[in-house]
Amino acid sequence: MSLDTALQRLLHHYRSMPPVATMDLSIGGYDGQRLRLHAPLSRHVNDKGCAFGGSLASMMTLASWGLISLRLELAGIDADVYVADSQIRYLAPLYADIDVDAELAADADWDAFLATLRERGRARTGLVARVRLPEGGVATYFTARYVAIVRG
Structure with a gap:
């Protein structure tokens, strides 16, 4: 599957959830x-x-969930993804549009996560998400653990 197709499928999935559709995210x-x-x-x-x-909490949760879901789809793995736990730090108010970046936590590894998922049918990993201030810096910082479970 191409990256563009996977991104379009992810966006469609977001928009198929009524509470998320009202958020007008892209x-x-x-x-x-x-x-x-x-x-x-x-x-x-x-x-x-x-x-x-x-x-802000919802956007960071969705970005992190979406990153794992996207990586799984690109790897050809059909799995459900759940947030296991998370922590948020609100550092500054945001008076601008919301832009969230989600990435794997520094101590996590995609290859190990995918190998464990393929081997055991279940794996967990850590993610980090940040809401950036337009002038630089971070408005909100999010850490979380996500679990993926192979379907079927």
Whole structure:
């Protein structure tokens, strides 16, 4: 499967979930290591005029889930992906559109994750996601463990 096809399938999957469809998210890019999601502030603004914390948490959860799902699809593995646990640090308010980058955690390895999944039918790995401030720096930082379970 081509990368473009896999990205279109991922976007379609996001939009097929009613709560996610209302977020108006789009895929901002994928460089082989990081998946970027984008959403307009206007859909996520809180009473203070900045991005709603729940939206930031959702976007980081979705970006991390999407990165694993994309990597599995490109590897030809049919599996369900679940978030096992996560932690979020809100560092600064965001008064701009939401751009989230998700990537594998520094101590994790794609090859080991995929090999374990193929061998045992189940594997877990760590991910990191960040919401960047337009002027530089990080508004929100997310760490999580995700589990993949082969279907069938």
